[in-house]
Amino acid sequence: xxxxxxxxxxxxxxxxxxxxxxxxxxxxxxxxxxxxxxxxxxxxxxxxxxxxxxxxxxxxxxxxxxxxxxxxxxxxxxxxxxxxxxxxxxxxxxxxxxxxxxxxxxxxxxxxxxxxxxxxxxxxxxxxxxxxxxxxxx
Numbered sequence: 001x002x003x004x005x006x007x008x009x010x011x012x013x014x015x016x017x018x019x020x021x022x023x024x025x026x027x028x029x030x031x032x033x034x035x036x037x038x039x040x041x042x043x044x045x046x047x048x049x050x051x052x053x054x055x056x057x058x059x060x061x062x063x064x065x066x067x068x069x070x071x072x073x074x075x076x077x078x079x080x081x082x083x084x085x086x087x088x089x090x091x092x093x094x095x096x097x098x099x100x101x102x103x104x105x106x107x108x109x110x111x112x113x114x115x116x117x118x119x120x121x122x123x124x125x126x127x128x129x130x131x132x133x134x135x136x137x138x
Contacts, residue, residue: 001033001056001058001130001132003033004031004032004033004056004058004061005031006031006032006033006034006093007028007029007030007031007032007093007094007095008028008029008032008034008055008057008091008092008093008094009026009027009028009029009091009092009094009095009096009097010026010027010029010083010085010089010090010091011024011025011026011027011089011090011091011092011096011104011106011109012024012025012027012074012079012083012084012086012089013025013086013088013089014074014075014079015075023103024090024103024104024105024106024109025079025083026096026097026098026104027063027064027066027083028064028095028096028097029057029061029062029063029064029083030061030062030064030095031058031060031061031062032055032056032057032058032061033055033056033057034053034055034093035053035054035055035056036051036052036053036054037051037052037054038050038051038052039051039052050138051115051138052136052137052138053091053117053135053136053137053138054134054135054136055091055117055134055135055136055137056132056133056134056135057085057132057133057135058130058131058132059126059131059132059133060131063083065081066080066081066082066083067081067082067083068082068083068084068085068133069082069083069084070084071084071085071086071087074086085119085122085133085135086119086122087119087120087121087122088118088119089118089119090106090109090116090117090118090119091116091117091119091135091137092109092113092116092117093113093115093117094113096109096113106118117137117138118137118138119135119136119137120136120137120138121135121136122134122135122136123136
C-alpha cells in the first residue's frame with residue numbers, strides 16, 4: 001500500500017481476574033497509513049463536530065514480532081505473542097513503550113499523548129489486491 005509510513009501503538013485490553021480490571025498491553029506497528037478528518041452531524045442542539053480517524057494496517061507491516069488474532073481469541077492469548085484490533089481498544093500515533101512493570105490506562109495515555117484513538121470498527125480487507133485491516137476510530 002502507498003503512504004504507509006506511520007508508526008502506531010495499539011493498546012489491547014485483557015481482563016485481569018486477579019485485580020478485577022482491564023490491563024492494556026501495547027503493540028508497536030510500523031508501516032501503516034493514518035488519516036484524520038473532521039466529521040459533523042446536525043442535531044436538535046446544533047452542529048456537532050468530531051475527529052474521525054481511518055487507519056489502514058497492511059498485512060505485511062512490522063508487528064514487532066507478534067501475530068494478529070481475532071478479538072475473541074485474544075481474550076485467552078499470550079499478549080507477548082499476539083495482538084488484535086477490537087472495538088474499544090486504543091491506538092496512539094507513534095511508538096509507545098511503557099517501562100517494565102508499568103501498566104497504562106486510557107486516562108494515562110490521554111494525559112501523556114493528548115490525542116488517542118478509540119477503535120469503533122474494523123474491516124478485514126485481507127482478500128483484496130492490497131491486503132490490510134481498515135480501522136475507524138474517534
